[in-house]
Amino acid sequence: MIAKQIAQNVALALALLGAPLAAQAAAEIIIVNADGPGEGFNDPTPVLPIGGNTGTTLGQQRLNAFQFAADIWSKQLTSAVPIRIKSNFDPLTCDKDSATLGSAGALLINRDFAGAPRANTWYHGALSNKLLGADDFEGEPVIRARFNSNLGQANCLEGGGFYLGTDGKHGKLTDLVGVLLHEFGHGLGFSNLTNGQTGKQQSNIPSSWDHLLYDLTTQKTWAEMTDAERVASGINSRKLIWRGANVTQASPKVLQAAPELRISGMASVAGLYQIGTASFGPQITNNGPTSEVMPVVDQADGRGLACEPLSTSNAQAIRGKTALIDRGACTFSVKVKNAQLAGAVAVLVADHTAGSPPPGLSGDDPTITIPSVRITKDDGDKLKLALKNRSRNRSGIFAALGISATQRAGADEQGRLLMFAPNPYQPGSSVSHFDTSASPDLLMEPFNTESVKRNLDAPFDLTFPLLKDLGW
Numbered sequence: 043m044i045a046k047q048i049a050q051n052v053a054l055a056l057a058l059l060g061a062p063l064a065a066q067a068a069a070e071i072i073i074v075n076a077d078g079p080g081e082g083f084n085d086p087t088p089v090l091p092i093g094g095n096t097g098t099t100l101g102q103q104r105l106n107a108f109q110f111a112a113d114i115w116s117k118q119l120t121s122a123v124p125i126r127i128k129s130n131f132d133p134l135t136c137d138k139d140s141a142t143l144g145s146a147g148a149l150l151i152n153r154d155f156a157g158a159p160r161a162n163t164w165y166h167g168a169l170s171n172k173l174l175g176a177d178d179f180e181g182e183p184v185i186r187a188r189f190n191s192n193l194g195q196a197n198c199l200e201g202g203g204f205y206l207g208t209d210g211k212h213g214k215l216t217d218l219v220g221v222l223l224h225e226f227g228h229g230l231g232f233s234n235l236t237n238g239q240t241g242k243q244q245s246n247i248p249s250s251w252d253h254l255l256y257d258l259t260t261q262k263t264w265a266e267m268t269d270a271e272r273v274a275s276g277i278n279s280r281k282l283i284w285r286g287a288n289v290t291q292a293s294p295k296v297l298q299a300a301p302e303l304r305i306s307g308m309a310s311v312a313g314l315y316q317i318g319t320a321s322f323g324p325q326i327t328n329n330g331p332t333s334e335v336m337p338v339v340d341q342a343d344g345r346g347l348a349c350e351p352l353s354t355s356n357a358q359a360i361r362g363k364t365a366l367i368d369r370g371a372c373t374f375s376v377k378v379k380n381a382q383l384a385g386a387v388a389v390l391v392a393d394h395t396a397g398s399p400p401p402g403l404s405g406d407d408p409t410i411t412i413p414s415v416r417i418t419k420d421d422g423d424k425l426k427l428a429l430k431n432r433s434r435n436r437s438g439i440f441a442a443l444g445i446s447a448t449q450r451a452g453a454d455e456q457g458r459l460l461m462f463a464p465n466p467y468q469p470g471s472s473v474s475h476f477d478t479s480a481s482p483d484l485l486m487e488p489f490n491t492e493s494v495k496r497n498l499d500a501p502f503d504l505t506f507p508l509l510k511d512l513g514w
């Protein structure tokens with residue numbers, strides 16, 4: 043059939059950075075061992091059984107973990123056609139501090155088959171076979187999965203290898219089953235077949251993903267855009283949404299209310315700001331008091347780093363207020379602690395590097411009791427300009443950190459999920475994941491998260507609702 047094609051460049055890497063199942067569902071998933079003798083799944087190195095994985099060789103334990111993750115997916119999906127995943131363990135890119143864990147994507151894609159929901163539209167091979175009700179690829183694997191065989195060895199995140207148990211108790215190791223659930227999700231349909239960096243579609247034909255990916259600025263789907271419009275949309279952070287009914291309907295059952303920063307008092311800076319939340323200090327779970335914003339100024343060039351205990355004049359300026367501090371020179375928690383000691387009630391850390399959305403504030407300090415968030419460099423610059431008109435302890439600009447009455451963390455005001463679209467573009471991550479502002483964390487966010495999700499459907503997760511939107 044002319045419509046079939048080998049998928050190009052759709053494998054998505056997962057970088058290390060830090061339920062109840064439908065009873066009637068069933069789809070057979072077959073792990074096709076593509077490793078050579080003595081390596082990967084065939085590695086004969088003896089190992090002890092671990093965390094529910096009874097294999098006694100390294101290769102067998104790897105295979106068991108793959109089959110375990112495949113079985114979780116197979117209970118969720120329905121298809122009359124077995125889904126074959128060509129799988130390897132190979133040496134992949136890594137060094138002392140970072141590593142590619144593995145990747146997976148569609149190996150074969152299809153269009154204009156009998157039963158296709160949309161004409162002239164690409165579908166992942168596994169989904170097209172399900173919709174067709176027959177194997178259009180004559181037993182060929184439709185998904186490709188490659189994982190890093192060196193992970194945890196010398197010069198490859200040494201000591202930080204895969205946990206091969208199936209019970210999720212992975213400790214400091216990387217939970218292979220959790221990573222596999224994520225990666226298989228990509229292979230089954232959770233990835234755009236259109237290149238978000240160049241805007242180019244495969245053979246100038248839109249993917250099923252393109253029809254549901256919607257830009258709030260241009261008010262167009264990716265299927266309606268030119269290549270150049272898609273390139274711009276791919277970095278339109280927190281303005282790119284998923285317009286599928288199943289995800290939108292399920293999102294209030296899964297996501298918590300969104301934290302928000304509202305600035306008021308001066309028209310030129312008033313409004314809602316994009317924020318990155320802190321991993322230390324209190325979680326923003328309710329509406330705190332509104333307080334005046336005052337900058338810390340402790341550098342000759344006008345910046346305020348707050349890396350040292352604050353001077354008397356800075357302390358007087360921010361006491362009882364929201365301190366605006368610049369990123370740089372010391373950790374976020376040191377800055378926030380210094381502001382707290384000087385009497386600030388909240389902290390805004392302005393980024394020193396352009397880009398959006400603002401990432402979270404990492405770090406750890408159990409003695410921090412005030413909330414803090416990161417704002418973008420652009421927003422920080424805008425606030426600092428407006429703050430030039432302040433007196434010694436009054437600015438007339440107010441900040442309120444609180445919980446949105448209308449919005450869930452990771453969705454827009456209509457409950458439509460935000461898709462990951464950072465600026466600059468992140469190949470392998472952008473456009474084909476949920477945005478990192480989702481809370482609680484979702485399986486299909488771009489980074490390996492600590493919390494392992496073994497549930498793919500609402501009220502725990504939104505991975506399966508998205509696949510349903512595509513036709514699963």
Ligand SMILES: [Zn+2]
Pocket residue numbers: 054055056224228475487488
């Ligand atoms: Zn991914």
